[in-house]
Amino acid sequence: MVRRKLTALALLLGIAAGTAHAQPLPEEGADIHQGVASCATSVCHGKVSADPESNVWLNEYRVWLRQDYHSRAYRTLQTAQSQAIADKLGLPSAQGAKICLDCHADNVPADSRGRRFQISDGVGCEACHGGGGRWLESHAETTTSHADNIAQGMYPTEDPMARARLCLSCHLGTRDKFATHEIMGAGHPRLAFELETFTVNQPAHYEADADYRERKPYIASVNMWLAGLAVTGMHTLELLQEEWFTQPSLVPELSFFQCHACHHPMDDLRWSQEPDRLPPGTARLNDASLVLLLAVLETLSPGDVAGLRSDLNALHQASLQSRERVVSAARALHARLEPLVDQLSKGEYGPEQQRQLRRELLAQSAAERFRHFTAAEQAFLAVETLSLSLGDAERLKPRLDALYASVEDENRFVPQQFAVLARQLMGAL
Numbered sequence: 238m239v240r241r242k243l244t245a246l247a248l249l250l251g252i253a254a255g256t257a258h259a260q261p262l263p264e265e266g267a268d269i270h271q272g273v274a275s276c277a278t279s280v281c282h283g284k285v286s287a288d289p290e291s292n293v294w295l296n297e298y299r300v301w302l303r304q305d306y307h308s309r310a311y312r313t314l315q316t317a318q319s320q321a322i323a324d325k326l327g328l329p330s331a332q333g334a335k336i337c338l339d340c341h342a343d344n345v346p347a348d349s350r351g352r353r354f355q356i357s358d359g360v361g362c363e364a365c366h367g368g369g370g371r372w373l374e375s376h377a378e379t380t381t382s383h384a385d386n387i388a389q390g391m392y393p394t395e396d397p398m399a400r401a402r403l404c405l406s407c408h409l410g411t412r413d414k415f416a417t418h419e420i421m422g423a424g425h426p427r428l429a430f431e432l433e434t435f436t437v438n439q440p441a442h443y444e445a446d447a448d449y450r451e452r453k454p455y456i457a458s459v460n461m462w463l464a465g466l467a468v469t470g471m472h473t474l475e476l477l478q479e480e481w482f483t484q485p486s487l488v489p490e491l492s493f494f495q496c497h498a499c500h501h502p503m504d505d506l507r508w509s510q511e512p513d514r515l516p517p518g519t520a521r522l523n524d525a526s527l528v529l530l531l532a533v534l535e536t537l538s539p540g541d542v543a544g545l546r547s548d549l550n551a552l553h554q555a556s557l558q559s560r561e562r563v564v565s566a567a568r569a570l571h572a573r574l575e576p577l578v579d580q581l582s583k584g585e586y587g588p589e590q591q592r593q594l595r596r597e598l599l600a601q602s603a604a605e606r607f608r609h610f611t612a613a614e615q616a617f618l619a620v621e622t623l624s625l626s627l628g629d630a631e632r633l634k635p636r637l638d639a640l641y642a643s644v645e646d647e648n649r650f651v652p653q654q655f656a657v658l659a660r661q662l663m664g665a666l
């Protein structure tokens with residue numbers, strides 16, 4: 238299970254999100270990556286503490302270096318655990334392997350690396366903010382706007398959809414870098430991601446205060462959560478259409494499936510008939526983000542649910558038939574979701590709607606609709622986000638903690654127990 242949120246997000250305002258989905262990811266752009274050293278001097282982002290005179294903190298480097306897991310991502314490749322993974326995969330070393338560096342560092346090609354670039358910086362500033370080649374000099378001038386920076390290749394991290402794509406490029410993977418079941422089998426942790434929780438859990442090196450909002454939109458936690466869910470669902474369906482999933486081999490790429498469908502003790506019989514009517518003993522595609530999206534749409538856009546549900550069932554049925562059918566079913570569901578996605582992340586959700594969303598998620602949890610661990614995990618994180626946003630997380634703490642305890646250890650997850658605890662939480666609302 239992923240860590241829970243560390244802090245509560247209190248404010249809930251409307252949003253006006255930008256539109257920059259087509260922006261290439263930092264790793265894809267042609268801009269030179271100048272290296273963390275170019276950002277970290279004491280006149281730039283390397284101050285000891287936040288500068289009250291400046292609109293940005295200017296101690297971002299310190300926060301990143303001392304508190305942010307991204308600054309240790311390269312060092313992680315030098316640990317015994319990483320070496321053991323590399324040994325099992327037949328790689329000479331983890332810190333020398335492209336597949337590991339692609340997610341644990343800013344592994345851009347040699348001709349995109351500036352003079353001060355160091356691979357050992359791990360996931361540095363430009364791995365998220367984009368190569369600084371064209372904006373490093375100009376972005377510090379008072380006359381430069383954020384739009385100017387974006388035009389010069391800065392990545393729009395403030396936009397929820399673009400941010401989701403960025404984080405997921407490493408926290409789920411892309412067609413070019415992916416934590417396959419072979420890598421998992423060698424001992425890599427399962428990748429779990431939820432945009433709002435991970436945004437909060439990444440130690441903040443910025444604050445969405447008044448002057449921030451003059452420059453950038455403020456995104457409410459509910460919108461961040463929905464953007465993440467939508468992009469994860471779409472991205473999963475895109476990955477399912479990739480060539481390496483369709484390659485013929487006796488066993489397909491297993492990391493697309495529910496890990497715990499296979500990885501649980503044999504005397505713990507947990508199969509039961511689900512709406513898609515997959516027979517016992519089927520390896521089930523991991524549809525966590527999609528079933529959560531369906532639950533959300535049940536409240537926000539009920540007219541779309543029947544069609545989506547039937548497309549999702551078709552995807553599961555296709556997984557029993559052939560890879561070609563999986564690809565076309567994934568494409569069909571993707572096409573049906575696409576028009577809804579932007580809308581979801583940009584909507585304004587008042588307290589009443591948030592309560593309805595939470596109630597629906599808990600009702601579906603109680604009805605054992607999230608029987609698979611990855612879905613239950615997402616359902617918990619969603620309920621927590623909504624409770625923090627609604628301001629009653631403190632009052633509900635004992636029940637929220639109990640629900641969390643049931644998903645904390647994926648190896649001890651019992652679907653029926655999760656359902657009972659969800660019902661109890663619903664009773665306490």
Ligand code: HEC
Binds near residue numbers: 339341343404407
């Ligand atoms: C270039 C790849 C990459 C990108 C992009 C990326 N991450 Fe990460 N992230 C990692 C790696 C690798 C780790 C694990 C680092 C370690 O522990 O050594 C990590 C760890 C984390 C953690 C700590 C995980 C934990 O156990 O709690 C959080 C939180 C996180 N990332 C959030 C984000 C968010 C939010 C974004 C998008 C704004 C993002 N990441 C973008 C690669 C990336």
Ligand code: HEC
Binds near residue numbers: 319429
């Ligand atoms: C698709 C991106 C991706 C690839 C490829 C990848 N990793 Fe990771 N790795 C991550 C992310 C993201 C995390 C953090 C997961 C979390 O905490 O949510 C992580 C976590 C880890 C951890 C656990 C760190 C900790 O402190 O718990 C180790 C060890 C690790 N990776 C080693 C490797 C090695 C070795 C390779 C190459 C064989 C590799 N990784 C390839 C993305 C990736």
Ligand code: HEC
Binds near residue numbers: 297299361
């Ligand atoms: C894992 C991704 C990630 C990494 C690594 C990262 N940032 Fe950020 N950064 C973000 C996100 C997300 C935001 C908030 C959204 C926004 O304002 O664009 C942000 C915001 C900022 C802001 C605030 C901008 C404002 O308008 O107030 C600055 C400045 C900044 N980052 C600098 C840095 C520096 C310097 C580093 C390296 C030491 C760094 N960032 C590393 C993701 C990252």
Ligand code: HEC
Binds near residue numbers: 425493
């Ligand atoms: C269709 C069944 C299936 C699915 C789905 C599946 N695995 Fe596996 N997994 C296996 C098999 C088979 C092995 C090999 C077991 C062995 O070598 O003893 C394995 C091995 C592993 C191992 C190494 C275990 C060991 O004892 O060395 C890990 C870790 C692992 N899988 C994680 C995952 C994760 C994470 C997922 C989901 C992203 C997943 N698996 C999905 C069948 C599956």
